[in-house]
Amino acid sequence: MPTARNDLGVSTMLRAEAVGVPGKRRFRLVVEAERGSAEVWIEKEQLSALALSLKQAIDEMGDRRPSEEAAPPSASAREPRFDFKAxxxxxxxxxxxxxxxxxxxTPEDAEAKTATLVFWVTRDQAERMADEALEVVAAGRPFCPLCHGPMDPDGHLCPMSNGHGPIDEHL
Structure with a gap:
C-alpha cells in the first residue's frame, strides 16, 4: 500500500480548537509551519490524550530546556494547506x-493511499497547546458520575442506573 508523507517542518503556530456546540463539537489542531499549514481533525479523546502525553513528557523533562526557536515566519507558510482527518x-x-x-x-485502507502529516513544535508551543487543549476538552458536556458517558443538558439515562430515571449533573 503506497504511503504519502507530508513534513511541514517546524511550527510557527499551533492551536487546539473545538468547532460547534457541546454534544456536536468537532476537534482539530491548527498548525502553521515553515513548509505549509494544516487543520488536523481528531477525536476529543485523541486531543485529550495528546495534551496529557505532552504534559507528562514536559514534567519528566524538568528544568532541562534546550534553546527554543520557532521557525521564522515565511511566505511559504500558507502553501500547501492540508485539511486532514487523522x-x-x-x-x-x-x-x-x-x-x-x-x-x-489517515485510516489505513487496503485500496487507498495512507497519508501521514508530520510537524515539529517547541516545548513552549507544546505546553501552551496542551493547556489550551485541556480547556477545550473540559468545556464540553459534563460526564456521568456512574458510567462516565457524556450527559446532555436535559439529563442522562444512565445504563448503570438500570433505567431508574434520569441522572443530572448535581448527583
Whole structure:
C-alpha cells in the first residue's frame, strides 16, 4: 500500500480548537509551519490524550530546556494547506533540537493511499497547546458520575442506573 508523507517542518503556530456546540463539537489542531499549514481533525479523546502525553513528557523533562526557536515566519507558510482527518496520532521528541514531533495518519485502507502529516513544535508551543487543549476538552458536556458517558443538558439515562430515571449533573 503506497504511503504519502507530508513534513511541514517546524511550527510557527499551533492551536487546539473545538468547532460547534457541546454534544456536536468537532476537534482539530491548527498548525502553521515553515513548509505549509494544516487543520488536523481528531477525536476529543485523541486531543485529550495528546495534551496529557505532552504534559507528562514536559514534567519528566524538568528544568532541562534546550534553546527554543520557532521557525521564522515565511511566505511559504500558507502553501500547501492540508485539511486532514487523522485516525491516529504519534508523539516523538528530538532531544538534539529540543522539539516534539507530532505525526498524524489517515485510516489505513487496503485500496487507498495512507497519508501521514508530520510537524515539529517547541516545548513552549507544546505546553501552551496542551493547556489550551485541556480547556477545550473540559468545556464540553459534563460526564456521568456512574458510567462516565457524556450527559446532555436535559439529563442522562444512565445504563448503570438500570433505567431508574434520569441522572443530572448535581448527583
Amino acid at each position: 485516525s491516529s496520532l504519534g508523539l516523538s521528541y528530538d532531544e538534539a533540537a529540543g522539539r516534539f514531533g507530532i505525526q498524524a495518519a
